[in-house]
Amino acid sequence: MELRLTSDEVVKIKEGEDIYTALKRAGIYLTASCGGKGACGKCRVRIIDGKTEIKSYGKLTHIERESNIVLACQTLPNGDLLIEIPKESRLVVGDKIAVARTKDLAGYLKSYGVGINPTVKRLPLNLPPATITDNISDLDRLRRALDEQGIKGMRFSHEFVAELADALRRADWNMELVYVEGQGIPAEAIFLTPLEGCNRRYGIAVDIGTTTVVVYLVNLVNGEVVDIGSTYNSQMRHGDDVITRIVHATEGGGLNELQEAVVKDINTIVDSLMERHDIKSCEVDAATVSGNTTMSHIFWGLDPGSIREEPYIPTLNFFPMWRGGTARLSINPQSPVYTVPCVASYVGGDIVAGVLATKMHRNPEVALFMDIGTNGEIAIGNNEWLMTIKSATSGLR
Amino acid sequence: MELRLTSDEVVKIKEGEDIYTALKRAGIYLTASCGGKGACGKCRVRIIDGKTEIKSYGKLTHIERESNIVLACQTLPNGDLLIEIPKESRLVVGDKIAVARTKDLAGYLKSYGVGINPTVKRLPLNLPPATITDNISDLDRLRRALDEQGIKGMRFSHEFVAELADALRRADWNMELVYVEGQGIPAEAIFLTPLEGCNRRYGIAVDIGTTTVVVYLVNLVNGEVVDIGSTYNSQMRHGDDVITRIVHATEGGGLNELQEAVVKDINTIVDSLMERHDIKSCEVDAATVSGNTTMSHIFWGLDPGSIREEPYIPTLNFFPMWRGGTARLSINPQSPVYTVPCVASYVGGDIVAGVLATKMHRNPEVALFMDIGTNGEIAIGNNEWLMTIKSATSGLR
Structure with missing residues (x-):
């Protein structure tokens, strides 16, 4: 028919x-x-x-x-x-939506009293070429150079080592080592790149809303917000509020469908930003993702089913640092992806990011913060206490 | 024709x-x-x-x-x-070859003054079920229980967390956590298993010779060598000495072909050992691999090309702890795989394992160790010094 x-x-x-x-x-x-x-x-x-x-x-x-x-x-x-x-x-997804350009990021960090210090480090290395009298293995040669710089106990993945012999010789023993290191994060090698190769450094900050997805492209050297892209979250095809999405996720194959939808949205934006600014995917080597607890779970392919039913338990609130490749983002697959932690099942990384950005948790004055999207979150408090409440706002809009 | x-x-x-x-x-x-x-x-x-x-x-x-x-x-x-x-x-590969049954492993370890202490640990956990008043996330609940046991800073892979919500509820909050921890190895969760599930513990020790592949199946609880299996190394189809294998590895697709051949040999033996003793693949959660430097490189899919040409540099002598899944072994994919370190390009993990097994490095008497296989290695020394020499023995055999 x-x-x-x-x-x-x-x-x-x-x-x-x-x-x-x-x-x-x-x-x-x-x-x-x-x-x-x-x-x-x-x-x-x-x-x-x-x-x-x-x-x-x-x-x-x-x-x-x-x-x-x-x-x-x-x-x-x-x-x-x-x-x-x-x-x-009729639902039209993929449309561009309007986003206000954020203030200067470097200035913002300065107001916190912190400098620009990305988790992903780059270290120029000039190794002495292997000779018959200095014939230690390639990895020992790299480790020896790191020792001299005071960097100890770095982890080396199989992917990294599998490329090592070729990367060293292609770069003629002169290259940059890109590695991850941060508070509580053990040092881990990401990749080696020739000095003239892919050595600009970009990061993305992703805001996964139930309705919209926004990506900020940031220059990690000077803190400049290079560009912003956005789209509607194509998960809307499967219902437009959090509960409906959870229901869909728990039905056969639904979780994978929702994850693919949002990852594709992010990648569509990232790809167009990289093309517009002539940036290679290997140069985008860090990502930060914030969303409500359900959106964060779906982004990582974690079943959000137990968030919906009493006693409302998420799989996690604090996400380990995983990789761009694990998340299937079209950036450097070895890039660390930081997920903004969630406070509870219905108070997610989106409101945590909002509170942090307003700095209300640092000031003695009591402030009220409202994030009115598909759902509305309200946070109230100061540097001594904070309370939050959340409710669907669909009726209000 | x-x-x-x-x-x-x-x-x-x-x-x-x-x-x-x-x-x-x-x-x-x-x-x-x-x-x-x-x-x-x-x-x-x-x-x-x-x-x-x-x-x-x-x-x-x-x-x-x-x-x-x-x-x-x-x-x-x-x-x-x-x-x-x-x-x-005519080359007949896949034949079983004769192997002497090793002496009691537990007795051997005892002679070293060490007990049985596998890198893979199992910890029974009885978590309080989630309630509306104790509604922390699943991962926080697990972390809280680990804290109580004094285990801190464990790493959680994405694979582990993706299974977490389901594994906890399937096991009704009573299960064993299987994790890796050892000297210099940060604790990392491997998997959760219900108490009545796959909780026997086996490990394999693999000897990759240029000509033969031998696998020992070991009970990690009592140190018993359960069984031994062996076969000819099917890499022989591509030449029967180390140099010919390196040449083949550096020709288009050859490395992958050689790696697949030896991994398939190992898996054929492991599968038949598991079937014979009714062991599930999840219960084999540790592996140790020894071979000469070239065999170890090929096993991990690392290009051995630079081992052959002056100044004879391997990619590594000391292999990081990687995973069974990375090596494509048919055991628990999260199992740590320890590779016996190599001394030099032509003095590999096979002779290191031999020296360790004879304990000549612990005794004041000067001893001579000879490993006569496709290649012959000779080590001489005592607890103060050791020298090795290697040569092809094909002519001698």
Whole structure:
């Protein structure tokens, strides 16, 4: 059977399949906070021609029903249909959204009394070439040079060592070692690069909102915010609030689908930023990600199911430092990815980042912080105490 | 064109292809120390019928030539051929070889004055279930229990955390944590297992010889050597000494081919040992590998090319602790794999293991140690000094 649209698109629809599902399969997404369960009443379409079987009218008014408006997720075809999708029902993702450009980052860090000190370090190394009288192994040669710089106990991954012999000889023993080291983070080698190679240094800061995804590209040498990109979070195709996303994640294959959606959104932005500024992916070697607890779990592919049910337990609030490759980001796969910690199941890294940015936790004055997005978080307090509350704001908007 | 064998096998042979290559493609391997370069004179076959083009007779004697003996790698067909492969030319790999059963391991360790203390630890944990008043995250709950046991700063991989929520609930908060910790090795979680699950503990010790591969299966609880398996190293298909293997490794795709061959040999033995003793692969959670420097490099997929050319530099002598999964072993993928360190490019982990096993480095008497395999190593010394020398022994055998 066929579903024809007034916009001239034609979609196949199966016996017993609802209009919402058929459209989704064809890449035409309707807004649906509830993910297609007949509860939110948002996936309205108008039947122009054809017979249907309607399971429920949900929240539709009498006037709407008389105008042949139905809920796409509750309507099955009894033959070919011609339908109209009202503009407000159609979900357009991938649109660019407006973002205010943040103030100078270096200035901001200065106001905290800290300098620019990225977790990823670069160390120029000029090794003496191997000779018959100085014939220690390649890794021992590298370790000896690190010892001389006072750097001890560095970890070397198999990927790093597998490239080592070739990297040293290609660079003629002159190169930069890129490695991770920070408070509580043991030193670990990332990669070797020739001195004239990929040696500019960029990082990305990612804000994963339930509705929008924003990426800041930062120059890690001088702290300049180079550019900002943003898009709608394509997870919206599977419901537009946190609870619906959790439900979708716990259904077969849903978690992977949601993770892929948001990672693809981030990569689309990052790729266009790198292209615009002529930056290689190996030069983006650090990332910071903030989002609410559910968004952070989904980003890392962790099942958020237990966040939804009493006693509301997330898998973690403090995320270990993992890698860009693990997260499948299109930056340097060895880059450390720092996830802003979450306070509780419904108070996430987004509000932690907000509190940190306003510095209200450093001042004696009591301040009120409000983050009004798909959900609203409010934090109140000062440098001695802080309280937070969270609620869905969809009704308010 | 066809190559018929007196053993009734029939193999396709291409225009311009030599007999050695055609047989190899069909899975029929000839002994060839030089890897098919006409130098070793071992791949002798007898031409019974058909015309050939002979590039070189190499080391063949007049009598052999008159008996229609040719070198398979130097002989191209001029039409269909009927050949005979003498028994001594045919390489049979995968055969079981005889291995002496080692003495009691626990007794051996006792003679060193050390107990059984595997790097992989198991810790039974009985966590209080999450409640609305004790609702910290899963990872924090695990960390709190580790703190109480005095275990701090454990690393948690993404794989481990991704399984965490499910593993805790499946085990009803009662399980064993399996983790790695040792001298200079920071604690790292490996996996969680229900108390009645996979909680026997085995390790394997692998001896990668240029000619033979031997695997010892060890019970890590009581130190018993459970069983031993062995096979010929199938890398022999690509030449039977170290130098020929290095040459093959540096030719396109050769390194991967050699690595796959030896890993497959090890896995074939390990799989049959596990099946024979009804052991699950998750229960084999530690491995130790020894081999000469080239064999160790190939096992880890590291290019051994620079070992062969002056100044004879290996990528490493001391191997970091990597994982069973990285090595593609069919044991627990998170298991630590310890590689016995090598002294130099031509004095490898095999002789280090031999010296350690004899304890000659602990005694004041000067002792001589000889390891006569495809290559011969001799070590001489006592607890104050040690010298080694290595040479090919093929001529001697």
